[in-house]
Amino acid sequence: MGARNTIYEYGAVAKWLHWIIAFLILGSYVSVYYLQWFTEEDTPANWIALQLHLSIGITIGAFVLLRIFWRLTNPTPKLEPGSRLEHFAAHTGHFLLYVVMILAPLTGYLGTGVNTEYFFLFEIPQFADTSLFAHLVQNKMGLTFKQFEEPIDFIHKEVLGEWLIWLLILGHFLAALYHHFIKKDRTLIRMTTGNQ
Ligand code: HEM
Numbered sequence: 001m002g003a004r005n006t007i008y009e010y011g012a013v014a015k016w017l018h019w020i021i022a023f024l025i026l027g028s029y030v031s032v033y034y035l036q037w038f039t040e041e042d043t044p045a046n047w048i049a050l051q052l053h054l055s056i057g058i059t060i061g062a063f064v065l066l067r068i069f070w071r072l073t074n075p076t077p078k079l080e081p082g083s084r085l086e087h088f089a090a091h092t093g094h095f096l097l098y099v100v101m102i103l104a105p106l107t108g109y110l111g112t113g114v115n116t117e118y119f120f121l122f123e124i125p126q127f128a129d130t131s132l133f134a135h136l137v138q139n140k141m142g143l144t145f146k147q148f149e150e151p152i153d154f155i156h157k158e159v160l161g162e163w164l165i166w167l168l169i170l171g172h173f174l175a176a177l178y179h180h181f182i183k184k185d186r187t188l189i190r191m192t193t194g195n196q
């Protein structure tokens with residue numbers, strides 16, 4: 001299997017990026033729901049779970065940038081045969097998955113009130129402490145961190161985290177099953193074991 005895509009097949013890099021990001025998204029949900037459901041505020045477990053959520057989220061952001069670069073510099077494999085509606089749904093669904101993959105790490109980082117201790121290795125300052133925040137948000141927009149953070153957090157938690165991401169991934173997952181078990185085409189094979 002080549003590293004690059006062809007117009008018929010995903011290459012190794014696109015597949016690895018797809019599955020690494022899917023796995024990391026699962027990790028970001030597990031860490032944040034563990035924090036919310038099983039830990040008390042101001043305990044070490046709460047802090048560790050939060051830091052894992054932030055670290056995994058930032059890692060997702062970095063992989064997504066790589067993935068977008070790869071997608072733009074590689075051919076996109078043609079979809080398996082289907083109706084115009086199916087192809088429209090697939091293109092729209094994939095596009096929206098990219099939108100949430102960008103917005104979730106971005107809103108997470110912009111709205112967080114703590115520094116990220118990246119996997120407890122080194123520290124990444126929160127956006128509110130950067131000179132970009134002081135210049136753009138405080139001076140140009142005239143907002144305090146609280147005023148800035150509220151709508152950003154709403155998008156991160158209520159809109160994206162709690163339902164839009166779930167809904168898109170669920171639709172995407174069901175579409176993959178539909179292709180594999182009902183249409184019996186190569187869609188799922190192409191993203192997994194195909195072309196080896
Ligand atoms: C794809 C990446 C990400 C996903 C899918 C994601 C998802 C979520 C979800 C589901 C929640 C809980 C929402 C609720 O309250 O019900 C949450 C909370 C939060 N996220 Fe993210 N997130 C991501 C990346 C990030 C990043 C990069 C940061 C910051 C660097 C971040 C910071 C936070 C913070 C501070 C909270 C509040 C946690 C609390 O309840 O104390 N997230 N996120």
Ligand code: HEM
Nearest residue numbers: 018022025071094097098101169172173176187188190191
């Ligand atoms: C739940 C398990 C998942 C399964 C079974 C799955 C399956 C697939 C399959 C079979 C394709 C190939 C479609 C084609 O032939 O064009 C694909 C593509 C894609 N998947 Fe997933 N996927 C999963 C999770 C995710 C997650 C969590 C995301 C991101 C949030 C995602 C984002 C994408 C995107 C954007 C594409 C378009 C191709 C690309 O640009 O990489 N998938 N997926």
